[in-house]
Amino acid sequence: MTNHLGDIQNSKCIFIIGANPAVAHPVGMVHILRAKELGAKIIVVDPYFSRTASKADNYARIRPGTDIAFMYGMIRHIIKNDLYDKEYVKNRVYGFEETAKEAEHYTPEVVENITGVPANQLIEITEMMARAKPATLIYNQGLTQHSVGTGNTRQTVILQLLLGNVGKPGGGCNILRGHDNVQGASDMSNLAHSLPGYYGLAEGAWKYFCANWKVDYAWMQSRFKAPEMLHKEGFSVATWRFGVLEEQNAKNNSGTTIHGMMNIGSGLSSISLTDTTKKAMEKLELCVIVDPYFNDMGAIADMKNNLFMLPAASQIETSGTVTATNRATQWRNQVVEPMYECKTDHEILFQLAKKMGYYDELVRSLGDGKGNFKWPEDATREYTRAIRSIGLQGVTPERLKAQSENWHMFDTKTLRGSGPFKGEYYGLPWPCWSEKHPGTPIMYDDSIPVSEGGMGFRTRWTPKTPDGTSLLSEVELKGTKSGVKGHDHITAANVEAITGIALTEEEKEKVKGKSWSTDLSNILVEKAMQAGLCPYGNGKARTVVWEWIDKVPKHREPLHSPRPDLIAQYPTYKDKDNHYRANIKYESRQNEKVWAKEYPMQLLTGRYVEHLGTGTESRSSIYLSELAPEPLLDIHPDKGHDLGLRDGDMVWIYGTTGLRIKVKCKFSTRVAYDTASMPYTYSGYHAGESILGRYPKGLEPYAVGEASNTIISYGFDIVTTTPETKCTLCRIEKA
């Protein structure tokens, strides 16, 4: 989130697209409803009439996978009617002309044809959103899980930039993330394309982390198959299965397929192609799963041998940091000792590293470097000291503990502290530039000084575009002393010129060769703030990404499109080899056959409030299971009639994966006639068969059912490989 949940109360209009906070973030929804009580309008754009939609002033039923076209329709209307913030766009945005040119195509009629939303409703919604100042935008996995997911999320930002809503209280682009520490896991980069803190995989990043970890870069290189493999993104959570099953991908993986997997607490039935995951696991020579509960993949895959299930302590049985959806970190206190024989995740890693001979290197940067350290505090200090790219250096265990023990001292709407916490924001939302910095509750707000939580847009790529246009902001940051408007990110080479502050010889020696993100002395950051500047620059946000396939977002039909007539005009991408080390199909899959002929219905998946993720935890709760014992397929009564169904009948759903699942149907007008919807959070049945016999006796969850991802269609985002779970075709028959 650029902003935070309490800040939504400052909004005059809340535009929710591809998110269902009433179910996925019920306590977050409270803030949205408070805003509504204060007069804010709520717009919900979703193919499913969700519980969130039931609170909307305007609900638009959109066809899945057409969000880019819908938002271009909005952008076009905004530009044509001079509803955009000209001053803001001129000062802080690059690429307006190209965006406007692309938007030209998306007339209300074109948008109606693509999205199914009536032209007049598009205009109503756009007017409601554009005339409200400020308006906030909320999205979630309804936007990200598409072959064009990255384009979808870019489009939300472009829309909000044109309206001048980014960097303002009550505005912003706010993704509501899933699990409790999913933001933390991203920040620590349990990600195949980066070292912690999004530093990437280039040589400089590895050298920086090797220094932080107190190991030689040469030693690290020796750990890899070949030195160049350090710099190649690995298999992702979506593509690794093809790394096991498809020999052709070995060429991208230093000549080998994947033979072993260690899964420390990722639910896998919540991503598409469950059957592919099953087959991949069954081919492994080793599979280790670490979880507080029995991870359902241990039963979905019928591995006869070499499968280990290790009992992890839950996060209530250990302590450490947890980063919420708004980038705010809280200290989570241990409540009880680990139950039974459970061990903490780090203890398990330490023991395995000992067995494999690299424990000393693993913990060398903790405590005295000889294995004497205090967990988790020493590890907190280690990672916050290293991760300067998102400004974690101001986040210390001491500050977090004091805040958590005194959470009553913070304002619910602004997160601002009082008493001893005056001038601090709750959770020190990053970037938090120093131990005196208050944290940044609202990103890109250039109306307050950087030292008080303000900032510009980051000059992340380059200060100039390839054609030589400046990418620096045309406005000063608040409190700038040196009269500098936009500026590049701060390095040892430019710090004196940009800040106008002379460094002492000693300081120069300390920062030699460093930049704001690698300078462990923090001198560069401190000098920038002293001059009222932002360590990572003050640039323009770009709506054009010249190095990507889609320089500006483009509508592209999903791989499995219910509108084959639109594929020729809006085709998907070319197939992409070595996409997170796998050969991923796009156009060859889209054109394999006219999918909609065989599979005429669209299948949506979502959640029940009672269950989260794969439901491994929540379906092991007797109370939550009683509330939501089985998955139900929402189907429109008219459709039910046409299929010869009665409410409550069992149906087979046939997917484009070639498999089918059996579920109970529920007549509901939440879905359109040609659409059905079910939750993705169940397992215990696979393709019509019970797999409960493969659970250890007594550990079967209370609530069981088919995993929808068994039949969710193939497809992956062009940039990230996020599965396209939100555009699935299916056929439904009475069972």
Added chain:
Amino acid sequence: MSEALNARGLNRRKFLKMTAIASVAGATSALGADESKVLRPANAQELKEKYPNSKKVRTICTYCSVGCGIEAEVVNGVWVRQEPANDHPISIGGHCCKGADMIDRVRGEKRLRYPMERVNGEWKRISWDDAFTKIGTKMKGLRDKYGPDSMMFLGSSKVSGEQSYYIRKFAAMFGTNNIDTIARI
């Protein structure tokens, strides 16, 4: 059990005390006819507090990314009661049904209790020593035979920041970038 006892105005500590006396006395039912002889009146502190001398711990819900506060009450290492945190700046006393059930996520019947290995299609209980030795040997074996890229590591969106950092570091030092998590989606 504690809830049922509380309904009778008892608490866990008194119940333990009571049963101890009862067993010494050889009574067949502590709650039967001899009740008056083995029970003592609650003292002032016990009347005022449900769990006297309990430790109150502020912690954070482990379900979604909102980050709701939880007030946990612990007696002798046992989490006995959970309250939503009325003064938490984000959750403001709110809880969804999942958050309200946090206490049972710890002590639930379905928790994994010990390491297990699947052997010829059957789940076998093994010791931690065995688990670490077998897994460590096999992982090192795969690394030696096929190279470090023959392993795939998946981290978690549910571990702490510190653990997450160490998972990334663990994979790097194993020698591969085949490390990812559900955070991607």
